[in-house]
Amino acid sequence: KNQVEQSPQSLIILEGKNCTLQCNYTVSPFSNLRWYKQDTGRGPVSLTIMTFSENTKSNGRYTATLDADTKQSSLHITASQLSDSASYICVVSANNAGNMLTFGGGTRLMVKP
Amino acid sequence: NAGVTQTPKFQVLKTGQSMTLQCAQDMNHEYMSWYRQDPGMGLRLIHYSVGAGITDQGEVPNGYNVSRSTTEDFPLRLLSAAPSQTSVYFCASSYEAGGPTDTQYFGPGTRLTVL
Numbered sequence: 001k002n003q004v005e006q007s008p009q010s011l012i013i014l015e016g017k018n019c020t021l022q023c024n025y026t027v028s029p030f031s032n033l034r035w036y037k038q039d040t041g042r043g044p045v046s047l048t049i050m051t052f053s054e055n056t057k058s059n060g061r062y063t064a065t066l067d068a069d070t071k072q073s074s075l076h077i078t079a080s081q082l083s084d085s086a087s088y089i090c091v092v093s094a095n096n097a098g099n100m101l102t103f104g105g106g107t108r109l110m111v112k113p
Numbered sequence: 114n115a116g117v118t119q120t121p122k123f124q125v126l127k128t129g130q131s132m133t134l135q136c137a138q139d140m141n142h143e144y145m146s147w148y149r150q151d152p153g154m155g156l157r158l159i160h161y162s163v164g165a166g167i168t169d170q171g172e173v174p175n176g177y178n179v180s181r182s183t184t185e186d187f188p189l190r191l192l193s194a195a196p197s198q199t200s201v202y203f204c205a206s207s208y209e210a211g212g213p214t215d216t217q218y219f220g221p222g223t224r225l226t227v228l
Contacts, residue, residue: 004155032213043117043203043219044156051213089155093212100171101217103148103155 002027004104006090012110017080021107023073023090031095035064035075038087038106047075047088080111115139119204119220126194126227134189134223136204142218144210145187146171147179149200150222156203162187163210194227201225 004025013019032051036044048057048064056065061078077084090104120135146161158171162181178190201224207217
């Protein structure tokens with residue numbers, strides 16, 4: 001069964017600090033991996049999309065990495081801001097009919113002043 | 114360009130009632146989908162559509178119906194609401210289904226409570 005596991009489940013950091021969120025997956029055959037940001041009460045918003053051949057992709061202060069061999073990804077947030085407080089969701093797309101997406105449970109990040 | 118819109122934003126139903134959650138997109142996307150999000154769990158796919166007139170079941174389709182008569186609209190129908198359907202429902206659209214360069218756009222969600 002395709003699965004996406006994220007850690008930690010929740011994280012509290014001080015404003016200005018960096019943090020790294022982890023994602024492990026067992027989706028096969030792999031097509032691409034996405035990171036989404038979901039603010040409280042809102043729908044998820046795409047941050048990055050990486051294919052098998054990409055091992056890093058940045059979007060402003062967000063940098064995602066992908067190790068397709070170990071089936072791991074990380075999302076690094078640099079110089080955190082209060083507005084980074086949200087849930088971050090790792091999503092993996094399988095390269096099959098319908099390109100089904102498997103969602104992780106998310107990491108809830110709180111940035112405190 | 115409104116993106117993906119959903120109505121209503123909140124809804125309370127009694128067990129056994131039926132209702133329709135509305136979803137519309139103005140980006141001319143072929144692929145639309147419905148998810149439910151429950152506490153501590155990842156989003157789970159209910160139904161999806163790869164184009165007008167074509168729908169298919171996702172991971173958790175029981176108790177829900179969909180139709181896709183136009184490219185823009187993808188309503189989700191609850192036939193006989195049950196407390197287990199209490200959840201937050203998200204509609205999403207994309208140019209294609211989960212392709213390598215395909216960005217999926219989500220609506221703001223409908224928070225449904227079934228008593």
